[in-house]
Amino acid sequence: MTSAVVIGAGLAGLTTALRLAEAGTQVTLVTKGIGGLQLGQGTIDVLGYQPHLVKKPLAALDADLHDNHPYKHFSSHDMDRALRWLRATVGDELLVGDGQRNYLLPTAAGVLRPTALAQPSMIAGEATVGKRYVIVGFNRLKDFYPDLVAQNLTRYRDSEGNRVQARSLRVDLQVRDGEEDTSGLNFARALDKPEARQRLADLLRNQLKPGETVGLPAVLGIKDVTAWQDIQTRLGHDIFEIPLPPPSVPGMRLNEKLMGIAKKTCRVINGAPVTSFTADNDHIVSVSAASAGRPTELPADHFVLATGGFESGGLVMDSYENVSEPIFGLPIAGTTDRPFTDTYWGEDQPAFLMGLNVNDQMHPCEPDSTLPVYSNLFAVGGLLAGATRWREKSGEGIALVSAIVAAESMLGEQK
Known part of the structure; x- marks a missing residue:
């Protein structure tokens, strides 16, 4: 060999x-x-x-x-x-796309970024005129500013000059007792569990308007790469993740998948x-x-x-x-x-x-x-x-x- x-x-x-x-x-x-x-x-x-x-x-x-x-x-x-x-x-369940076209997805600053393959939890965030977005921040997560993301998204115009509609809101989701400033990884570990996903859905449900697409920081699970689908079902709204500055939970998911295979082979x-x-x-x-x-x-x-x-x-x-x-x-x-x-x-x-x-x-x-x-x-x-x-x-x-x-x-x- x-x-x-x-x-x-x-x-x-x-x-x-x-x-x-x-x-x-x-x-x-x-x-x-x-x-x-x-x-x-x-x-x-x-x-x-x-x-x-x-x-x-x-x-x-x-x-x-x-x-x-x-x-x-x-x-x-x-x-x-x-x-x-x-x-x-x-x-x-971890990557979609084919390279024939670039997705235009929002960053943590609300600027649109082209990429060929993306995680399916991000796809609903592609800037589309006619959609209405609500960007959700967590009070205990300091690396994500929903007002900034929403304001910059509204600056996007398509080829005919049409704008995207976006607003922001914040919720107080506690994922670790006594922590006022929690890392994205701690949020992701908590949201691997159905009970935390239900608490998030309960906090958001009455603050959303019909037809809104919900943007959340990319902390929706680390081991369970389908956690975002469960949250989407519980909310009854399309949702999408917005990657944070490094270290990146979506990057960790991809790394864990590939390294897991490497350790076996x-x-x-x-x-x-x-x-x-x-x-x-x-x-x-x-x-x-x-x-x-x-x-x-x-x-x-x-x-x-x-x-x-x-x-x-x-x-x-x-x-x-x-x-x-x-x-x-x-x-x-x-x-x-x-x-x-x-x-x-x-x-x-x-x-x-x-x-x-x-x-x-x-x-x-x-x-x-x-x-x-x-x-x-x-x-x-x-x-x-x-x-x-x-x-x-x-x-x-x-x-x-x-x-x-x-x-x-x-x-x-x-x-």
Whole structure:
């Protein structure tokens, strides 16, 4: 049986590990901590802006992106295959959509955000002229401001200038005795239970007007991903969740689902950063992970680097503004003498575009080359050069499709 070590447990690392494991590869997933899914919205952004709003993300992938963008390696067919794989893996109770169009869903600031796949608990919040929304806040949850969300939603206009109608209200739902300031996770744990959902419905029922769609902070259960449906039935109104600033309960749901599968199908080593490796010419033999007691040597046939970008330490910058990849010392593409420009909101900052150059099989290469640095190393996700993910709304899409293509490239090499 062939073997692979996947380094990193964000969306890219988990996707690569699960795709390899389901094909019969012996996978070790090693990570220094919890991956970044819990910092996201629990949705899958493929492409939201280029630079204007993208309505059809899959179609946009076949348009001309700049030459250094990670999406240059993939077609819309690759992305469609990756989205289908993810939906089949987590189930329709956790993600819906097909990438043919973007949903426009409200954020915790009431601004509409494009995304390709969303949790079904969010879908009724898509801005639709003619609907009437009521945004509900909890007095004991300080990270959500229903007045702000409602006011910003009313600013939305469709192509004919029609506005959305929205109002706000607050209720006092106590989920832990004596707590005046409760976290979103504590609300979600409480709302896993039917009795808490009934108390919420009782608080809201007499304050709603006929036909209103109810927006709530995204804390409607963590283990029970169908809790929102029960609340909707008890209220007799369509409801939707609005993700909060991180950590995100919808992101936790997605992370728990994928990590749960990984623990059943892979060897998972958590809390163990990879610190070094051994190689024989262009072939990596093993990596060493810092674990309790002594380092753990992990030999394998193939290795996948999914450690993310600057935000997770997959790329680092020293005090002289030199950028490096700290595990394998891989060459960095897009380097410049001035990684940050004076105009923050102008053109893309050069530092955000730095990362690894890869070929179509996801092997890291020297800049402006397609020859692998190491023949059995793959790189996926936030490490890849050429995209300002937060501006484009493309981070999860890049992570997902690069992971699927890397895994299938590896599987092809194994045949």
